[in-house]
Amino acid sequence: MKNKILLIIYVVASFFSANFIAHSEESIEQIIKGRKALFSKNYKTAKRVDILSKDLEFEDAKKFMLDMQKNYIELLKYFPENTKEGFGTQSLPTIWQNKDEFNLLMQKSADDLIQLASLIEEAEDIRGTLKKYMWQNCNTCHSKFRKPH
Ligand code: HEC
Numbered sequence: 001m002k003n004k005i006l007l008i009i010y011v012v013a014s015f016f017s018a019n020f021i022a023h024s025e026e027s028i029e030q031i032i033k034g035r036k037a038l039f040s041k042n043y044k045t046a047k048r049v050d051i052l053s054k055d056l057e058f059e060d061a062k063k064f065m066l067d068m069q070k071n072y073i074e075l076l077k078y079f080p081e082n083t084k085e086g087f088g089t090q091s092l093p094t095i096w097q098n099k100d101e102f103n104l105l106m107q108k109s110a111d112d113l114i115q116l117a118s119l120i121e122e123a124e125d126i127r128g129t130l131k132k133y134m135w136q137n138c139n140t141c142h143s144k145f146r147k148p149h
Contacts, residue, residue, distance in 0.1 A: 032086065045064050046138070069111075072109050092146060
């Protein structure tokens with residue numbers, strides 16, 4: 001009788017722990033894949049911003065700049081401690097060693113897009129302005145926080 005009870009406890013406990021592990025694995029996967037998807041989306045959006053601005057289609061360009069800005073703010077939530085490895089992540093450990101610097105750079109990248117939206121129309125050098133307020137932030141961050149690929 002005692003053994004039976006122990007067996008039941010064991011089965012129930014292992015069911016819950018297996019379930020728990022499976023569940024947290026799943027959310028790690030969702031987070032890593034989620035941030036990759038957001039970066040890929042921002043890349044596509046950045047290319048549209050670039051083309052639209054050079055075509056002087058500022059109203060549409062500005063909408064996409066603000067989409068990117070929101071994605072950067074969203075991305076701040078996508079780097080919890082338990083997502084350093086796995087699922088093909090290209091994130092470097094330097095992110096978690098310099099979390100404040102990383103977050104500041106993400107925030108700056110977002111803020112720069114608001115600036116860009118406010119000054120692109122009057123900019124004399126559209127190409128240079130896009131570089132300064134959009135493309136440069138990609139490189140600054142990747143060179144320190146993303147695995148070379
Ligand atoms: C503040 C840091 C930061 C900024 C700014 C940033 N990135 Fe990234 N990016 C990363 C990190 C970290 C990864 C790796 C994510 C992972 O695999 O976990 C990444 C991954 C990517 C990927 C690969 C996504 C995938 O599917 O694996 C692309 C594409 C990308 N970034 C494009 C851009 C572009 C374009 C910009 C600028 C418009 C940009 N990023 C700005 C940090 C940044």
